[in-house]
Amino acid sequence: MIRLTAITRSFQDDGREVEVLRGVDLSVAPGEVVAVMGASGSGKSTLLAIAGALDAGFGGEAVVAGQSLRGLSAGALASLRNRSVGFVFQSFNLVPAFPALENVLLPGLLRQGRREPREALRERGLAALARVGLAAKAAARPSRLSGGERQRVAIARALLTRPVLLLADEPTGNLDAVTGESVIRLFGELAQEGTAVLVVTHEERVSRVASRVLTLSEGRLS
Numbered sequence: 487m488i489r490l491t492a493i494t495r496s497f498q499d500d501g502r503e504v505e506v507l508r509g510v511d512l513s514v515a516p517g518e519v520v521a522v523m524g525a526s527g528s529g530k531s532t533l534l535a536i537a538g539a540l541d542a543g544f545g546g547e548a549v550v551a552g553q554s555l556r557g558l559s560a561g562a563l564a565s566l567r568n569r570s571v572g573f574v575f576q577s578f579n580l581v582p583a584f585p586a587l588e589n590v591l592l593p594g595l596l597r598q599g600r601r602e603p604r605e606a607l608r609e610r611g612l613a614a615l616a617r618v619g620l621a622a623k624a625a626a627r628p629s630r631l632s633g634g635e636r637q638r639v640a641i642a643r644a645l646l647t648r649p650v651l652l653l654a655d656e657p658t659g660n661l662d663a664v665t666g667e668s669v670i671r672l673f674g675e676l677a678q679e680g681t682a683v684l685v686v687t688h689e690e691r692v693s694r695v696a697s698r699v700l701t702l703s704e705g706r707l708s
């Protein structure tokens with residue numbers, strides 16, 4: 487689902503070129519959970535942005551959901567993301583004014599081209615909420631939900647488009663240990679259903695569900 491080969495990424499800092507990724511190779515197949523650990527600033531989010539077709543300014547080769555990212559237009563990258571990639575973030579990134587279900591439906595509402603009928607979309611949103619154990623909270627706004635429930639809503643949102651690839655950037659960073667572990671376990675279940683999961687985490691217990699636990703250091707994965 488993802489194949490990254492010899493990925494490099496540099497940023498300009500005060501006119502100086504800082505090489506954050508220095509030749510990263512990484513593949514994640516359907517059904518796998520791959521965990522990436524590493525110190526703050528080691529380039530974990532940079533790597534996820536490349537894997538999620540959010541950043542085109544890298545060197546090397548990236549194939550995501552069967553498509554090489556090289557040379558794709560911004561529109562083609564956006565369409566690939568919308569169809570194939572689900573994103574989960576540390577801070578949940580829910581819209582506070584929207585009930586849980588409306589948050590889950592957002593990727594469907596933002597989809598370009600032929601729109602799914604609203605009722606079918608709603609059914610899929612409810613199914614995604616049920617998948618993460620929150621069928622009863624569809625009408626609740628984020629402020630009425632616990633941290634763990636908010637992250638589950640964000641995961642349901644990421645699942646709405648049935649992505650082949652789920653990317654999570656420190657998804658348990660704002661959760662207590664028990665809740666964090668249940669989120670990690672959920673990733674394991676999603677992988678068993680065929681999703682490829684790439685998760686950046688400091689949660690040591692991720693090794694219980696991960697096929698591989700890798701460390702990013704000095705711009706390389708090992």
Ligand code: ADP
Pocket residue numbers: 497498506524525526527528529530531532533
């Ligand atoms: P991590 O997620 O592991 O904490 P990041 O990938 O966010 O690390 O950042 C790695 C390094 O790259 C940091 O030094 C950060 O300042 C730098 N960096 C990330 N994105 C940019 C950017 N858009 N412009 C300049 N520097 C950046």
Ligand code: MG
Pocket residue numbers: 530531532655
């Ligand atoms: Mg980060």
